Amino acid sequence: MKEIKEKKEHISIGELVETCYSVAKSKGWWDKRRNDAELIALMHSELSEALEALREHKPKAELAEELADCCIRIFDYCGRKKIALEQAILKKIEKNKKRPYRHGNKKY
Ligand SMILES: [Mg+2]
Numbered sequence: 001m002k003e004i005k006e007k008k009e010h011i012s013i014g015e016l017v018e019t020c021y022s023v024a025k026s027k028g029w030w031d032k033r034r035n036d037a038e039l040i041a042l043m044h045s046e047l048s049e050a051l052e053a054l055r056e057h058k059p060k061a062e063l064a065e066e067l068a069d070c071c072i073r074i075f076d077y078c079g080r081k082k083i084a085l086e087q088a089i090l091k092k093i094e095k096n097k098k099r100p101y102r103h104g105n106k107k108y
Contacts, residue, residue, distance in 0.1 A: 013075075013086035020072050021079020030080060039077050046070035 024030060050066035078085040096103075 013089060014084075016071075017075045017079045017083075017085055020075035024076040024079075029076070039073070043070055043073045043077070046073060 046066055046069040050063055050070065053063040053066055075085070077083070
């Protein structure tokens with residue numbers, strides 16, 4: 001398992017995927033077969049926790065932690081499934097750049 005140094009200026013998403021998966025594996029989260037739909041639901045659950053942090057006017061650090069939990073679950077999942085998340089994000093950013101203003105006047 002590659003250790004992430006606290007003072008490192010740049011870390012790639014690929015490295016985060018690798019690290020999150022390694023940590024989860026070392027903690028036994030992948031010892032048994034896991035249901036993909038449940039794992040996606042758990043990603044959602046972290047966003048719900050983030051929403052609750054907002055609604056309860058909790059400190060920004062608590063909101064950040066819930067958002068981090070969501071990212072960690074996504075990164076872990078992508079590590080397990082060998083999903084090239086970093087490349088997918090970069091590709092999607094380029095796709096979004098070519099979309100019209102507010103993506104064709106969408107409200108949200
Ligand atoms: Mg959480």
